[in-house]
Amino acid sequence: MTKIWKAFVVVVCATVLAMPAQAQKKYGPGVSDTEIKIGQTMAYSGPASSYGALGKVQAAYFKMINEQGGINGRKINFISLDDAFSPPKTVEGVRRLIEQENVLALFGMIGTASNAAVHRYVNSKKIPHLFITSGATKWNDPKDFPWTLPFYPSYHSEAVIYAKHILATKPGAKIAVLFQNDDYGKDYLKGFKEGLGAKANMIVAEASYELSDPTVDSQIISLKASGADVLVQFILNKAAAQAIRKVHDLGWRPTRYLSSTSTSIAAVLKPAGIDKAVGIYSLAWYKDPVAKQWENDPWLKEHQAFMKKYLPQDDATQSTYVPGVLIAQTMVQVLKACGDELTRENVLKQATTLKDLQFPGLLPGIKLNTSPADYAMLHALQMVQFDGTQWARQGELMSVK
């Protein structure tokens, strides 16, 4: 009996002594003492391939972090799969990332329709689905989809701001709307109509296009024929470039609004024709590398040096790289905050408790804040108007939900 009692005491002591050591390091899937595996699907090919720049710059940023020693001594193993902005490919890629590669978390995935295809799946598997490059309303749903967080500001709120701006500056306007015929465009349209409220009948024409359509010329022609004097465009890069050019070439001069996802000077305005884009309104939340106001900003020098070192072949003036870096920086911050407890639950906890996080690439005054009740990351936007060389700021920051 004494022998058994002694053995029991030894076992209990051993367990008690071992426990603190174990409590210090808790690893979820994809984590070891030397690496953290995270993954995403990104549109490197297909109709939205200009957004592939986001994934590219994120890979470069993680390379820089790894060269600087990694996160708490662990290197980031970043797996980015091409989904050509096509939902079925996203499903396939995400399945592979979760079931074959066993990543710790997904982040920065692009596309409203693409993310919607895996929304239910990742939540049922309890995978952190962080910082989606999309502002659709459905991502901010902590109750039903607690593992999914948006990064981009809410499309709904953005459209409401455009609506209110029209009501304030052009109350008798006739509005034409061009929107992408999927969850992205429809989310914007819904917000726009709600923003107009009782005056939704100011919309005299609506036209939609498919992302896979080669041009939007026929839609622009039919919108012009409606006699509208305000054109609101909820479209992605490729269609935006075509629309800007067509509107100008038709001799139509409406007051134009363009969704914030498609304002890149290098990817959209230059191909369309810089002079054709003068006067377009949009909303911004990050700094544009070609803007005069940031010419002497230390952020610009750092950004240019980073681009020169890690992506020397690419156009450092392209604004798409800036939000990519911001998302990567936020992810690094979350992983750092996890310390040695790198489980999926803790990653989610850290991601949903960001307080006043500021990065130099964000517009001054804009901070990142999340809470378990409200997953929206960005709570303020800046109205901008293109003046021929840059997106010039108009007025003060506007708060959004």
Add this chain to the structure above:
Amino acid sequence: MASDYESVAAVILPAGSSVAAKAPSSLRSRAALAALLIAACALPFVLQNYHIFQATMVLVYAVALLGLNLLTGYNGQISLGHGAFYAIGAYAAAILMDRFGVPYWLSVPAAGACCLAVGFLFGLPALKLEGLYLALATFALGMALPQLLKYKHLEAWTGGVGGLVLTKPEAPFALPLDPDQWLYLFVLAVTVLMFVVARNLLHGSVGRAMIAIRDQAMAAETMGINNALCKSLTFGVSAMYTGVAGALGAIVVQFVAPESFTIFLSITLLVGVVVGGLASIPGALYGAVFIQFIPNIAEKISKAAPWAIYGVILIALMFVMPTGVAGAIRAVRARFA
């Protein structure tokens, strides 16, 4: 009797044409089949989740290829648009499950019935077309369908570009199985059923009529076979098989969208049928393994040009095994018999 038919067929039919699938008459082949079945049942308990998923997709493609093989291999009608029937089956099941709350096990036969009707109706006007012209007509169907699925006025049903997301079924009667394992076993059961039905079909008079039409349509007509009815029925049954595969595929992937079913799927199915072996029931399984795994292997070999590697492998296979994998196995067996 089977052997009588074979001796008569050997005289009448031109040399080299494959005869109806031989019944596994020997004890050895029966034992082999049983062993295969047992191994297939044991698979989900040995493999990891993702590999179970891949194995389930192999079974799904095998059923689809069996359908296409019935049409192309046994009946000689080329179809470059069978992806369309796969899509119709997938969407039929998805809409029934998502919009009408039909349980998944009921949506599969319902999708099959729907595709049987659609296939038969497509087969009727296709009677006027032969060879290349039929290939073009089916190609047109395969091209048109993804765009039809994106059609604005059907969006309430089809979910438009974003498609429909389905929930994974759980194991019934509280069996201690993962959803992945249960789904594999469910798909396995359906696959075995479809294979057995195909085998019985091909062994009966309908199967012989199909093969006769393929080899000598005019002679078949003079022998009293109703060519028109047989060809349309074959189209219908073939579409039903591929539709059932589509429905199973939709449940396994838990997602349908127009872009999942492009013309490339139709061509992939045709590739699978040829590589597996035309007019061969086990050929459907070999072809399914090819189309599920070779693209992944090609991507591992070369990240920059995976489809070029895929093409090289395909061409190499065609040189080494011109009658497909099933044909090669048959030749090897004959050599060592």
